[in-house]
Amino acid sequence: MNAIRRGLGHWLVQAFLVVIGLIWLTPLAGLFVSSLRSAEDTAKGGWWTAFANPAQLSFDNYSALLKNAGMTQAFWNTVLISVPTTALVVIVAALAGYAFAWLDFPGRDPLFLLVVALLVVPVQIGLLPVAKMFGQLGLFGTIPGVVLFHVAYGLPFAVFLLRNYFAEMPKEMLEAARMDGGDEWRIFTRLVLPVGRPAIASLAIFQFLWVWNDMLVALLFADTSSQPLTVELQSQIRQFGSNIDVLAPGAFLSLVVPVVVFFAFQRHFVQGVMAGSVK
């Protein structure tokens, strides 16, 4: 009797989770199928009707998208923003993280508490003052401006994560390296960076996805020639419906890269997100 009840309960749990999984998949499937249909077909019936009518599906929207100069430019801008940002955040934060963990300098502990406090500062508060500053420096509306802003707001978390990871290294290891006459730069590049690789990988993936997916910062700091995919797509959202043949494949293209990165490095990504909780 008990076994039957447990079996039934197990079956119910499975059914419930399958339903939840389907609910999670459906909106995504809707976007993908919509991206394969023409705007006229979408105006006539929902994407699910395409299953009865597979002739509607084609990659025409995608090839049109690749010929659209604005879109391809925006795609490259996204790469040109997210790759340098990721590299800079990792380098700057690794240097600082090592110093906060193992070097001695005046004000070290209060400064690190400041970094911890800055973890939760919303980017919104920086928009206006930094826009003014970048305007004077000639950085407003340029890719370097967008990159610098992202780097600054990515740093608190990055420094926090790497400092904590580096601080776990055994003290003897560093002392031995110092005894061997290694200067700090060499210890940093030959010892600290290799040992810290798992944390650095998590940070890099997390940071890359964060910047790739950003819209708010680029909406303000980029102009039409430097805007990433998110801003380009956002500028077309007003005609939602009539230009679904551009929006759906564009959105799908913008999410393919992060999703591939996610599946390729899921362990690192999950760890990065988990370390970043309470951010």
Added chain:
Amino acid sequence: MTSTLAKDKGASPSPPSVPPAQRARRLRRRGRVVALLFVFPALLLLGALVVYPVLFSVGRSLFDASGTRFVGADNYTEMFRNPATLKAIRNTTIWVVVAPVLLTGLGLILAVLVEKVRWATAFKLLLFMPMAVSFLAAGIIFRLAYDEDPDKGVLNAAVVSVHDVFKDSSSYPAARAREGHGLTKGDDGSYSTRAGLSPGDTVHLPMVGVLPKDLPGGAEPASAAAGGKTAADELRGVVYLDFTPGGGGTQGKVDSGESGLPGMKVEAVRDGRTVASTTTASDGSFHFGGLKAGSYAVKLPESNFAPPYQGISWLGPTLVTPMIIGAYLWIWTGFAMVLIGAGLSALPRDALEAARIDGANEWQIFRRITVPLLAPVLTVVFVTLVINVMKVFDLVYIIAPGPVQEDATVLATQMWLVSFGGGNNQGLGSALGVLLLLLVIPAMVFNVRRFRRSQ
């Protein structure tokens, strides 16, 4: 950086004449210089682009829109008077109260349940994946799913089909009575005959406005039913389409070839009260039996003619915020589930086993052991979500259609609109930014405390 290091290296074999104490001091000083070089880039960027802007915004929020006149706290009082910003504050409050609780609860339930199936990893990956998708893409995904037209939005398509299973959709949304042939239209959209019919009478109710191709399958000609005999205690009649295919025929008469309208609801009304109701047969005929003598009217209630159910206006002013929160759940549930799941797997097995051996059921174990032991993890998840929910911007900006933006607005979008999106009041905008910062200060304190305790 490398050039400095090279110089340092060149100077390092110090001259032997220097006393050791001085040498040690010099070494320490050099160590400090190196350390400062390591932290300098980070501190410069944080100072110039994060700390300074915070101070600047606090100062700027005390000045008027143009930035020339000091207005003290006026922007802050304005914030609570201006209907648009007040709406943003209200909506952000709804977000903060609703979203983190739902997410933590859902994450907890799923984390516990998913451990019981073999495909747990696949499920976790699927639910976590939206975390990798941009809010913009998620916004477009849900804008599509929430489309009002049930022929476009999958959610309304589902609602309409469920609705139609439980409630018959009206059969004749376009039908109307032939004018001047006994039927008059009521205020509610129904049609009735004049009162004064008595049992034994027969009525013919002509309708128009239905295309022959829209007739329900199985509709039969009405002429046979139009004759027939009527018993003394019954009221008989036929509802038909007063249109003769191929032309000809007389208006208001049941000509041969004219079709009955099956499935039409018909009521017999006496003294304003419905005393009997029925549905027409395939030839459009109906009859009410066993009627007492009196004066009756025959009524075709409005439900016959109601427009087809069109689902729910998800992105209308009332539902837009809950629906955007729904999209937010799609993105963040996986995060809550995975984080709570990690906490779950760290729970002491012995406690759970001991409880099971003592005969506790799963619910008791969940309530009395799992949840209390998980409290620290749940707190972390909850706080993280609160912080992120306060800053939500892209989803609202993308999902809410233009005219509904002001109903869906939250602090972050309002701050954007006021400062850059046409409002052009950077004083008020800065004040909204500062409010956003003030709201996350408890989280800041929580973080700093947690960090100090861990040291």
